[in-house]
Amino acid sequence: MSSDVIQPDLFGLAHRLQSARNPDQQAQILSDVVLQEFDRFYLDFRAIPGRAKSAFEERDFPQSLLHSQNQLLLYGERMHALASTLAAQMPASESATMLWDELEMLYRGLVSGRYEADLALAFLHSVRRSVFMAEWKAVDYSVGIKADASAAGISEMMASYPASTISAGLLQQILDLPGFSTPYRDQAGDAALAAQQINALLSSDQGAQVVGVDVIRGGFFRNRGAYIVGRIRLTERPVVPLILALLNDEDGIYIDAVPSSESAAHNLFSTTRANFIVTNDHYHELS
Numbered sequence: 001m002s003s004d005v006i007q008p009d010l011f012g013l014a015h016r017l018q019s020a021r022n023p024d025q026q027a028q029i030l031s032d033v034v035l036q037e038f039d040r041f042y043l044d045f046r047a048i049p050g051r052a053k054s055a056f057e058e059r060d061f062p063q064s065l066l067h068s069q070n071q072l073l074l075y076g077e078r079m080h081a082l083a084s085t086l087a088a089q090m091p092a093s094e095s096a097t098m099l100w101d102e103l104e105m106l107y108r109g110l111v112s113g114r115y116e117a118d119l120a121l122a123f124l125h126s127v128r129r130s131v132f133m134a135e136w137k138a139v140d141y142s143v144g145i146k147a148d149a150s151a152a153g154i155s156e157m158m159a160s161y162p163a164s165t166i167s168a169g170l171l172q173q174i175l176d177l178p179g180f181s182t183p184y185r186d187q188a189g190d191a192a193l194a195a196q197q198i199n200a201l202l203s204s205d206q207g208a209q210v211v212g213v214d215v216i217r218g219g220f221f222r223n224r225g226a227y228i229v230g231r232i233r234l235t236e237r238p239v240v241p242l243i244l245a246l247l248n249d250e251d252g253i254y255i256d257a258v259p260s261s262e263s264a265a266h267n268l269f270s271t272t273r274a275n276f277i278v279t280n281d282h283y284h285e286l287s
Contacts, residue, residue: 014089027102030090034082034103035110038123041078042116045071052221052277057182059248061224068222068274079123083130090131100128115284157282158230161213166199166232166242168192170213174228175244175255178219178279185252194244197258198232201240208236215242218280224248225256227268227276232260241265 010033020026048071055063090096104124111120159177163170171191175184184190202210215230226246231239243265245257259268269276280286 010085023099027099027106030103031106034124037082038120045074049277049279053279056221056226057180071277079126080130083127087131157285159215159217163210163213165210166195168195171195174215177215177217183252185254190255194255194258198260208234211235216280221277222274
């Protein structure tokens with residue numbers, strides 16, 4: 001079980017539900033309770049990327065693995081904890097389905113327009129299925145999600161650099177994007193070697209010229225490593241991956257590999273070895 005598990009503090013809920021004047025009031029109480037517990041979960045969930053970054057900087061590899069585990073387990077643990085509490089405290093009723101339908105209508109209104117509205121609604125449906133041990137049913141999670149596809153929104157998610165070649169100077173700028181508190185071991189030297197490797201890869205694509213580079217603001221963390229992820233825009237084809245794989249030892253952070261071929265990028269992101277933790281809040285746009 002995750003070390004971040006917090007049991008819901010719903011003391012007196014059964015009395016509040018029994019004292020409610022009508023089912024509508026019960027539904028309002030329950031919708032507020034579910035949203036309260038979702039907000040607690042989401043706050044803790046969004047804290048994990050910052051902790052993963054700190055663990056990488058401090059070379060605290062056991063904590064890196066723990067944060068990865070927590071990211072996978074936290075949703076289920078919080079959801080099941082709430083569901084078991086509700087199942088114990090909700091009054092038995094033949095109209096339970098109608099009550100939960102009313103609850104959902106109120107809850108949708110509460111979360112509509114929030115960036116994480118789809119996740120909030122998924123949380124509610126997970127709790128409901130767990131309470132009633134029901135089978136999964138398809139659900140429409142489009143509740144006014146605020147994904148920002150504007151130029152300003154994209155610039156918050158991604159840094160863009162006009163370029164005609166991949167230079168060491170450009171890669172040094174890119175290496176600064178994650179904002180590590182730990183210094184690089186030899187940033188200039190690593191950037192020069194990485195630039196040579198990337199340009200050698202690009203030279204095999206005859207006729208394609210570099211026109212720019214886009215890099216996601218933040219880092220991708222998994223196990224002992226961190227990754228800077230972006231793309232190189234070309235004239236003769238859409239894009240090629242730009243990935244810098246980083247490690248951290250007693251001498252500082254360094255580039256361990258440049259897996260920027262399409263096959264290497266595919267293997268990196270399709271592996272089931274462990275999940276990535278990403279220090280970028282724009283997950284709708286990233287997907």
